[in-house]
Amino acid sequence: xxxxxxxxxxxxxxxxxxxxxxxxxxxxxxxxxxxxxxxxxxxxxxxxxxxxxxxxxxxxxxxxxxxxxxxxxxxxxxxxxxxxxxxxxxxxxxxxxxxxxxxxxxxxxxxxxxxxxxxxxxxxxxxxxxxxxxxxxxxxxxxxxxxxxxxxxxxxxxxxxxxxxxxxxxxxxxxxxxxxxxxxxxxxxxxxxxxxxxxxxxxxxxxxxxxxxxxxxxxxxxxxxxxxxxxxxxxxxxxxxxxxxxxxxxxxxxxxxxxxxxxxxxxxxxxxxxxxxxxxxxxxxxxxxxxxxxxxxxxxxxxxxxxxxxxxxxxxxxxxxxxxxxxxxxxxxxxxxxxxxxxxxxxxxxxxxxxxxxxxxxxxxxxxxxxxxxxxxxxxxxxxxxxxxxxxxxxxxxxxxxxxxxxxxxxxxxxxxxxxxxxxxxxxxxxxxxxxxxxxxxxxxxxxxxxxxxxxxxxxxxxxxxxxxxxxxxxxxxxxxxxxxxxxxxxxxxxxxxxxxxxxxxxxxxxxxxxxxxxxxxxxxxxxxxxxxxxxxxxxxxxxxxxxxxxxxxxxxxxxxxxxxxxxxxxxxxxxxxxxxxxxxxxx
Amino acid sequence: xxxxxxxxxxxxxxxxxxxxxxxxxxxxxxxxxxxxxxxxxxxxxxxxxxxxxxxxxxxxxxxxxxxxxxxxxxxxxxxxxxxxxxxxxxxxxxxxxxxxxxxxxxxxxxxxxxxxxxxxxxxxxxxxxxxxxxxxxxxxxxxxxxxxxxxxxxxxxxxxxxxxxxxxxxxxxxxxxxxxxxxxxxxxxxxxxxxxxxxxxxxxxxxxxxxxxxxxxxxxxxxxxxxxxxxxxxxxxxxxxxxxxxxxxxxxxxxxxxxxxxxxxxxxxxxxxxxxxxxxxxxxxxxxxxxxxxxxxxxxxxxxxxxxxxxxxxxxxxxxxxxxxxxxxxxxxxxxxxxxxxxxxxxxxxxxxxxxxxxxxxxxxxxxxxxxxxxxxxxxxxxxxxxxxxxxxxxxxxxxxxxxxxxxx
Numbered sequence: 001x002x003x004x005x006x007x008x009x010x011x012x013x014x015x016x017x018x019x020x021x022x023x024x025x026x027x028x029x030x031x032x033x034x035x036x037x038x039x040x041x042x043x044x045x046x047x048x049x050x051x052x053x054x055x056x057x058x059x060x061x062x063x064x065x066x067x068x069x070x071x072x073x074x075x076x077x078x079x080x081x082x083x084x085x086x087x088x089x090x091x092x093x094x095x096x097x098x099x100x101x102x103x104x105x106x107x108x109x110x111x112x113x114x115x116x117x118x119x120x121x122x123x124x125x126x127x128x129x130x131x132x133x134x135x136x137x138x139x140x141x142x143x144x145x146x147x148x149x150x151x152x153x154x155x156x157x158x159x160x161x162x163x164x165x166x167x168x169x170x171x172x173x174x175x176x177x178x179x180x181x182x183x184x185x186x187x188x189x190x191x192x193x194x195x196x197x198x199x200x201x202x203x204x205x206x207x208x209x210x211x212x213x214x215x216x217x218x219x220x221x222x223x224x225x226x227x228x229x230x231x232x233x234x235x236x237x238x239x240x241x242x243x244x245x246x247x248x249x250x251x252x253x254x255x256x257x258x259x260x261x262x263x264x265x266x267x268x269x270x271x272x273x274x275x276x277x278x279x280x281x282x283x284x285x286x287x288x289x290x291x292x293x294x295x296x297x298x299x300x301x302x303x304x305x306x307x308x309x310x311x312x313x314x315x316x317x318x319x320x321x322x323x324x325x326x327x328x329x330x331x332x333x334x335x336x337x338x339x340x341x342x343x344x345x346x347x348x349x350x351x352x353x354x355x356x357x358x359x360x361x362x363x364x365x366x367x368x369x370x371x372x373x374x375x376x377x378x379x380x381x382x383x384x385x386x387x388x389x390x391x392x393x394x395x396x397x398x399x400x401x402x403x404x405x406x407x408x409x410x411x412x413x414x415x416x417x418x419x420x421x422x423x424x425x426x427x428x429x430x431x432x433x434x435x436x437x438x439x440x441x442x443x444x445x446x447x448x449x450x451x452x453x454x455x456x457x458x459x460x461x462x463x464x465x466x467x468x469x470x471x472x473x474x475x476x477x478x479x480x481x482x483x484x485x486x487x488x489x490x491x492x493x494x495x496x497x498x499x500x501x502x503x504x505x506x507x508x509x510x511x512x513x514x515x516x517x518x519x520x521x522x523x524x525x526x527x528x529x530x531x532x533x534x535x536x537x538x539x540x541x542x543x544x545x546x547x548x549x550x551x552x553x554x555x556x557x558x559x560x561x562x563x564x565x566x567x568x569x570x571x572x573x574x575x576x577x578x579x580x581x582x583x584x585x586x587x588x
Numbered sequence: 589x590x591x592x593x594x595x596x597x598x599x600x601x602x603x604x605x606x607x608x609x610x611x612x613x614x615x616x617x618x619x620x621x622x623x624x625x626x627x628x629x630x631x632x633x634x635x636x637x638x639x640x641x642x643x644x645x646x647x648x649x650x651x652x653x654x655x656x657x658x659x660x661x662x663x664x665x666x667x668x669x670x671x672x673x674x675x676x677x678x679x680x681x682x683x684x685x686x687x688x689x690x691x692x693x694x695x696x697x698x699x700x701x702x703x704x705x706x707x708x709x710x711x712x713x714x715x716x717x718x719x720x721x722x723x724x725x726x727x728x729x730x731x732x733x734x735x736x737x738x739x740x741x742x743x744x745x746x747x748x749x750x751x752x753x754x755x756x757x758x759x760x761x762x763x764x765x766x767x768x769x770x771x772x773x774x775x776x777x778x779x780x781x782x783x784x785x786x787x788x789x790x791x792x793x794x795x796x797x798x799x800x801x802x803x804x805x806x807x808x809x810x811x812x813x814x815x816x817x818x819x820x821x822x823x824x825x826x827x828x829x830x831x832x833x834x835x836x837x838x839x840x841x842x843x844x845x846x847x848x849x850x851x852x853x854x855x856x857x858x859x860x861x862x863x864x865x866x867x868x869x870x871x872x873x874x875x876x877x878x879x880x881x882x883x884x885x886x887x888x889x890x891x892x893x894x895x896x897x898x899x900x901x902x903x904x905x906x907x908x909x910x911x912x913x914x915x916x917x918x919x920x921x922x923x924x925x926x927x928x929x930x931x932x933x934x935x936x937x938x939x940x941x942x943x944x945x946x947x948x949x950x951x952x953x954x955x956x957x958x959x960x961x962x963x964x965x966x967x968x969x970x971x972x973x974x975x976x977x978x979x980x981x982x983x984x985x986x987x988x989x990x991x992x993x994x995x996x997x
Contacts, residue, residue: 049938051954230945250913261948
């Protein structure tokens with residue numbers, strides 16, 4: 001039996017980065033906010049203290065911080081000719097769980113997208129013509145510009161205390177920063193992190209080749225920082241336990257270290273943890289959300305009515321809730337019609353392995369986001385005309401960790417086990433280096449999310465089905481980028497060098513990144529997007545959907561800075577536009 | 589400041605005149621002043637249970653003689669102080685005698701509250717009368733025999749330890765100093781935790797604010813002792829600590845976190861400055877002669893290794909800490925205190941710092957009791973107490989063992 005709770009102004013589904021930001025902004029505007037979180041409350045000292053935060057077996061191998069597939073999973077297939085099967089152990093991406101969400105276990109690479117990324121179709125068609133794009137590529141403009149988002153990028157970075165060097169302040173190119181980035185209104189809140197030997201060597205090589213290397217912007221802070229909310233973040237100790245791990249010493253920007261301490265003091269905020277939202281409820285017209293239904297750990301079902309529903313869960317689960325609740329028309333790849341599930345995208349990464357005789361890199365001096373990068377081959381920073389593909393990515397020497405279980409680089413032709421393997425691992429641990437590319441993944445007509453016809457979850461809901469494979473455009477891009485990266489890496493002077501461009505088919509069992517995107521994208525018209533430029537549902541105006549769910553395609557950068565900026569952008573629209581006149585904020 | 593005091597005095601005079609004319613305990617100004625005075629006295633810490641209704645009775649106060657519970661002081665007739673008169677409250681605050689004529693246990697800090705003026709008690713009374721009456725039966729006395737037999741115990745105690753009397757300003761000192769003294773010695777009852785106690789639990793004469801052990805926490809020395817006291821703190825540092833819970837030296841945790849959260853963070857800047865001014869003028873105990881242990885002593889060498897593995901990530905290898913986040917250990921008063929109980933305790937079971945609106949971070953020290961042995965904890969604390977200019981006695985493994993038994997219960 002479902003029990004109905006007293007109504008609240010706002011219900012938030014998921015208390016990660018976007019849920020925390022929206023809750024803070026909306027409680028600040030005087031609204032009563034209830035956040036419902038599937039996982040547990042998480043706190044630095046009790047959940048990942050420095051006494052055991054650096055436990056590779058527990059967190060990296062056994063996925064301690066992540067959602068358990070037994071609780072909820074999805075099915076996967078590479079293309080429509082296959083039968084999708086449930087993912088029973090996470091591989092290619094790691095769905096977060098618990099308060100703080102992915103903000104607990106990210107590497108904290110804090111990149112802005114390029115101005116042209118937001119007007120991608122218009123930009124590429126303008127430069128290369130419609131015919132240059134693959135026929136089934138469904139890239140779109142976002143409906144907002146970089147300039148719209150700049151103040152919100154700034155706000156998120158100053159919340160986090162991001163460490164970096166600006167490359168463009170108000171149109172003036174700054175020495176030492178990324179000259180390709182969009183204009184920022186001011187310098188980063190804190191200076192870049194220190195760079196170890198590998199990135200330093202990479203930067204020298206890149207410089208000699210005429211590139212403009214710069215430090216990767218980092219949410220692991222170079223120095224202590226007190227943010228505008230009064231919350232203090234500590235200096236990073238370069239322990240190299242960032243991605244997959246909670247930061248034990250308060251130095252990685254996360255909801256825990258930047259926003260929750262201020263939020264939980266607000267009397268008009270309430271969090272309900274270990275409560276899983278099973279459905280968004282709609283009124284009879286289907287045009288208004290009346291709240292959500294959730295289930296607690298005892299199996300009790302509760303209805304939480306609210307005037308405003310904000311989906312702030314992980315990208316995949318936002319889409320699942322929309323599909324299951326019947327909000328908006330599901331996407332149909334045969335007709336290309338419908339919007340929920342449309343334009344799923346991912347990330348295309350690759351690497352170059354280099355083995356040296358005369359260099360010691362100390363890979364354990366690491367942070368999830370130190371490193372020296374170049375951006376010459378990202379987005380449309382270079383002429384794609386001769387290459388026959390679109391898209392790109394940043395590349396560099398990003399020294400994220402030297403963790404013992406997984407850091408076992410050996411040259412090709414080394415046996416996979418036994419004494420020879422051990423010898424090679426021991427020889428290579430300090431003296432090998434891996435450089436990486438982090439490339440875009442554009443969207444296609446046959447890549448999408450829908451409900452699985454066969455498999456159901458513990459509530460009897462249909463699981464979501466993911467249909468995804470890399471397309472030729474992305475694989476060409478990866479080959480090209482990896483070749484360029486290999487040229488710079490070669491200049492670092494290795495004995496042996498191995499290129500690992502991304503190859504298809506997409507393998508869901510091997511970790512790549514957790515940057516899953518799209519499925520309920522933002523755009524300029526309801527026919528091709530689920531959300532308007534304010535991340536508001538076209539169909540149900542009192543429903544907003546946050547996160548990378550809204551990305552029409554994925555640029556060649558890590559998503560979190562843009563996810564944070566979009567959350568502030570949407571919060572601003574809710575407070576300054578929606579509350580004054582509830583209803584659709586964009587009229588067609 | 590003199591002007592402020594004059595104004596305050598003027599307000600009192602007007603208040604008295606009005607009281608005589610009409611006994612108006614419902615005047616806004618009086619009730620509001622009473623509310624603030626109740627904050628200064630931190631009444632809520634003992635008289636409100638965690639999550640409970642304000643002033644409807646508190647959580648256990650553990651004393652060496654057993655547990656005492658803060659009674660219900662809402663105006664409920666049956667279970668609170670609804671049947672009391674203002675004179676009853678004055679007698680309780682000033683003389684330590686309850687309405688039934690029986691002496692209170694000095695867990696109610698009447699040895700400090702006796703210094704509070706009649707006007708201030710009257711304002712507190714006016715405020716308490718406005719609270720929601722809450723029916724909540726509290727059995728305050730859960731002491732062990734023979735301490736639970738109240739009359740003889742407490743009258744004997746009073747003979748030894750208690751002299752009633754309202755605070756008398758020192759005309760040789762400034763108004764600011766006197767206001768600070770009134771707050772520290774009176775409503776603030778700082779000495780309840782920070783003044784060393786005799787065997788009966790009464791203040792040791794002539795040792796005010798020189799640091800004391802209570803509820804397995806060591807409340808540090810608040811005098812100008814250069815090593816164990818707050819000589820290096822400026823008045824601004826003290827104000828900042830009391831207002832936000834943190835300054836560049838330290839962050840409040842344990843019972844002080846509660847005092848900051850409920851009381852000092854809500855005090856006016858003027859009152860905090862007065863407190864700081866008075867505290868800066870407290871004479872330290874006589875010559876202070878601790879000499880640091882040799883850095884190559886076996887336990888120091890072992891302690892250094894443990895420190896670098898477990899502590900340096902936050903407290904920094906130089907012991908400098910990070911302001912607002914990780915307390916400074918180098919030349920820190922609490923670290924060098926004669927009694928290392930607080931240090932042992934936070935290493936064993938961890939501790940969370942206070943959160944205030946001005947400094948909401950509330951970082952926490954994690955527990956190391958599960959992965960460091962008693963000897964290892966003793967070694968690392970011995971290292972911390974004798975490095976970076978620190979000098980203090982070595983911590984004995986037996987002390988860790990004893991405290992582990994108590995705090996892990």
